Amino acid sequence: MSLPADAHVHSQFSWDAGSDPASVDLMRRTCARAVRIGLPALVFTEHLDLEDAWWVDAGDFDHHEEKYVDPDGMVRLPPFDLSGWLSSIEACRHEFPDLRILTGLEFGQPHLWESAAASVLDSGAVDRVNGSLHMLPFRDGLRAEPMTLFRHRPAADVLWAYLDEVPRMVDGSDVFEVFTHIDYAVRSWPSETEGPFDPRVFEDGFRGAMQAIARSGRALEMNTRRLWSWIPEWWADEGGRAVTFGSDAHTPELLAHGFPEAVAMLEHYGFRPGSRPEDPWTLR
Ligand SMILES: [Zn+2]
C-alpha cells in the first residue's frame, strides 16, 4: 500500500523540537526514515508562533517551553529561521532525490497574526500552510493553551470555548489551507477528574466547527497522534470534502504514525487519494 504524504512534520527548525543538542540533524534523520519506510512525500510544517501574550503557569511548561519562559511568566519565542530552514530543505532534497519534500508552516492563531507573518508568507517559499488553534483568551489580554486553561476553568467551558473559536479563526484568515488537529484541546483533557473524554457531549460544537471549516473550502487534517472515527464521520456529514494526513511528528520514529489505520478509516468514509501523494484526499 502506498501511503499518503505525511503533511504535518516538524524538524529542528520548530522551536519545540529544536532545543535538544541531539536534534541538530532532525530533518535529515526524518527524511532518511521516510525513505526507509517507503513514505513517498512529507511536508515540513514548522511552527510559526508569533504570540506576544502567551501565559504559562509556573510548573506547567514542558522542557521545550521552559527555556523560553521569562521571569514574568510569559513565553517569548525566537524568530523562525526561514533562510536556515530553506537551505536545510535544499540539502535534504539533494541527499534524498526520490523523496518529495515540501515546505510548510504550522501557523498558530492565524486570525490574530496574519499581518505579522506577511514576510514569511509572502516569501513564496512555503508550499502549504496549516492553521492551528493552540491558544485561547485567558485574562487581562493574555492567551493560554488549553492545558493551562483546564487548571483555571471548568473543563467543559474550555472545550466549548475552543470549539467556539474555530469559526472565528476560519473566517478571520485567508492564509491557511488546512485546519489541523481539531481535537487539540482533547489532548490535555483532565480525565483524572472528568473521566474519559466523551465527544458526544460536545457533538454540536464539533459539528459547528466542522461546518465552518467545510464552508470555507478548507481541508481538515486527520491528526494521527490520536485516531477518532467520529472526526471523519462528522466531517463528511457536515460537508467536509478534503482531508490531509498528519502525524505531527517531532521525532523520526513518529513519522507516519498510525497511517495505515487512518487510511483504512478514511477509505471507509469514502475519501480517496488524489494524483500526487501530497494532494488532499477527497470524498468521492
Ligand atoms: Zn499543533
Ligand SMILES: [Zn+2]
Ligand atoms: Zn505540530
